[in-house]
Amino acid sequence: MSRDYTSLVQFLQEELAIPSTSIRQALQQCKQDSAPLPMVLWQQGVLTLQQLERIFDWMEMA
Incomplete structure (x- = not known):
């Protein structure tokens, strides 16, 4: 995965239930x-904008 998105993709799938097809x-x-x-x-x-904010918060802590 480019830019080492492995942990981000895991967060998206597990915490936000983003479908793998959308991520791909x-x-x-x-x-x-x-x-x-x-x-x-x-x-x-x-x-959503709320989910985007949650991702940025997660990225700051990761």
């Missing part, structure tokens, strides 16, 4: 746009 599609978009995974998921409508 977003990871492909990340490669094309050089954008961070959480932002791509939010732009695609997969995450």
